[in-house]
Amino acid sequence: MVDLNRIVLIFSLMIVGLPALSFLLLLLLRRFMPKKGSVLATALVGISLLLSFFVLFAVLNADNFTYRFAWYVWGNLRVNFGLNIDELTSMMLVVVSAISFLIHLYSIGYMHGDKRFGWYFAVLSLFSSAMLGLVIADNYLQMYIFWELVGLCSYLLIGFWFEKKSASDAAKKAFIVTRLGDVGFGLGVILLFTSTGSFVFSEIFKVAGGLAPHIITASTLLIFCGAVGKSAQFPLHVWLPDAMEGPTPVSALIHAATMVAAGVYLVARSFPLFELSKVSMNVVLWIGVFTALLAATMAVVMTDIKKVLAYSTISQLGYMMAALGAGGYFAGIFHLMTHAFFKALLFLGAGSVIHAIGTQEITEMGGLSKKMKTTAITFVLGSLSIAGFPLFSGFWSKDEILVDVFNNNLFAFIILAFTAFLTAFYMFRLVFLTFFGKSSDKADHAHESPRVMRIPLIVLAVFAAAIGFIGSPLLPEVFRFATLFSPGSFEAHHTALNYMVMMISVVLGLGGIALAYGMYGANRIPRDWLSRFIMPYYRLLQNKYYLDEIYVKGIVRPVLWIADVVFAFDQKVIDWVVNMTGKLTVVFSKAIGIFDLSGIDGAVNWIGKITMGSGMVARKAQTGYALNYALVFFAVVTVMIIWILVMGGLYAG
Secondary structure, three states: OOOHHHHHHHHHHHHHHHHHHHHHHHHHHOOOOOOHHHHHHHHHHHHHHHHHHHHHHHHHHOOOEEEEEEEEEEOOEEEEEEEEEOHHHHHHHHHHHHHHHHHHHHHHHHOOOOOOHHHHHHHHHHHHHHHHHHHHEOEHHHHHHHHHHHHHHHHHHHOOOOOOHHHHHHHHHHHHHHHHHHHHHHHHHHHHHHHHOOOEHHHHHHHHOOOOHHHHHHHHHHHHHHHHHHOOOOOOOOHHHHHHHOOHHHHHHHHHOOHHHHHHHHHHHOHHHHOOOHHHHHHHHHHHHHHHHHHHHHHOOOOEHHHHHHHHHHHHHHHHHHHHHOOOHHHHHHHHHHHHHHHHHHHHHHHHHHHHHOOOEHHHOOOOOOOOHHHHHHHHHHHHHHOOOOOOHHHHHHHHHHHHHHHHOHHHHHHHHHHHHHHHHHHHHHHHHHHOOOOOHHHHOOOOOOHHHHHHHHHHHHHHHHHHHHHOOOOOHHHOHHHHOOOOOOOOOOOOOOHHHHHHHHHHHHHHHHHHHHHHHOOOOOOOHHHHHOOOHHHHHHOHHHHHHHHHHHHHHHHHHHHHHHHHHHHHHHHHHHHHHHHHHHHHHHHHOOOOOOOHHHHHHHHHHHHHHHHHHHHHHOOOOHHHHHHHHHHHHHHHHHHHHHHOOEEEO
16 A cells, blocks of 8 residues: 655655755766756756645645654754645645746756856755755744755855856845844744744644733744845845846746745744734734835836836735735735746746846837747736736735735725736836837847747746636635635635725726836826826935935944944954053062063963964865855755654654
8 A cells, every 4th residue: 555644755855855966966066067967957856846746736635744853852852853744835845846947947048158057056956945945844943944045045146146246245135134034033933942842833833822922922023024034025125126136047036936935935834823913913914015015116116127026026025924914824825826926927038038138227128029029928928917917817816915905904905906006007117118119229139038948938927827717716616725725723714705806906907007008108198207296206216215225324334333443442452451461460470579471461462373373274174165165064964864864763743
């Protein structure tokens, strides 16, 4: 008889392990297969996708699967390495592996000729593995480990072209800003552990109802800090637009299915805790609502095609957070799924345009639909989906969010409805300026991207148009998203159909498209009308509300000033006190004639020389190459996993 539990266990480990294996092989063998390495990486991620489908069907047709391996045992303390394969996990495994596979395939064409071609695919595979590992974790400690690995990979990929100062600065900014949120996440995990004695999700959820309200509120708000950083919510959203300095396929992966999705996934995974705190739910709701509006207003005036999509991502993530804060668990994760497909499509479409004409400025584009028909058609389909055009994927998922928010808070609903209008406007402003109208000089020489880049666009376009039907009332209830992915760990309400909300959403979406057409398609409304209409706020939007400048002047510069003062104090005052103390000690020892301490005045400097000497020896282990560090890190992790499998006690729960 087939042991389904063991098969799902093995397949789940392979889903995470195959991209990790790809990373190791490319790291070790990239000099010997600089071209074929991309094919290997794509094939292994493709196998992960097939295995993810198997796990999904196993969960939908059988039951949830939980596995725990003893990781660390000391007295009554037991820390597990566990796998939690439930409805949310299985859905995320398919989404992450599907988007990763298509982006790997697309990158073969986009990154062709890059001097670090093999290294790119190695880190891209590690990124995919880290996100998949985060998804299958059954406890906060294990999730936190993969969470940080995702952050490391984002740093390496955003700064992939580190020769450019803007790219290296963007990588550091993303790493530092998200770390601020991660500190809160880590403190939240510690608070939960000290309060419950466990890191495991299911065990914490069982006893959470008996915890003091202030413990629940504090721990959920701290955990939400991590989600704010990773999912680029206000006020930690400032890293995401700068992250566009990385290769466009990286932007697609970060914005669609990996890094930014991790924050929403964290809140969804912790939803049973958040539901116990009205304060935390309201914070999630209003941070999401405010972020959605804030980012949408900035997207309206951006002229860089990737930054328009970056602010669009921040805004859509705000929608997801707002849904979760309003109690709309299904609406939030449903939009997470649909958004992954149409946002990956939009970014890869933008990459196709950039690859063809060599610029990111939409004001230098135009008329590309004649030269790049496949890219234009698929991009328009993705734009219709994000704009909430009827029957497209975004229409179904965004309407569910609006209904949940409408039922929770009318004022929040009004803000999100207006944001839906802005979304339709700025996306079709982008469409008309890029693909229609008069061709620019650069667009005259444009050409369609190679087939290896077009195939992912076509596949994603199909999903962007059709995947939303799984959540529509057109299907029998037994086949709907909310029924299929209903978690057994808690009760979540089903969103009832609201025709009034649907009508408002459709009218506002069509209104945004019509306004964009009038200004940038038919040219019946002067293009400077917008800047004249919202003056003097137009400059404020162009400068992104001066938030970066506020952070630099209010936080970065004061911290650097304090560091300079402390350094000067150490160099001038501390050294002077130490030297004077040494000299006085020598004088005193000579005066009383007991000890000869004539060498003590150099003792501190002598200790410093020893420290520097030992540092010179130790620095030989620091090669300065990130790939060497990554290899050592991954080798240690591999040894740990082997030790767990061999020495730990396996049991299924």
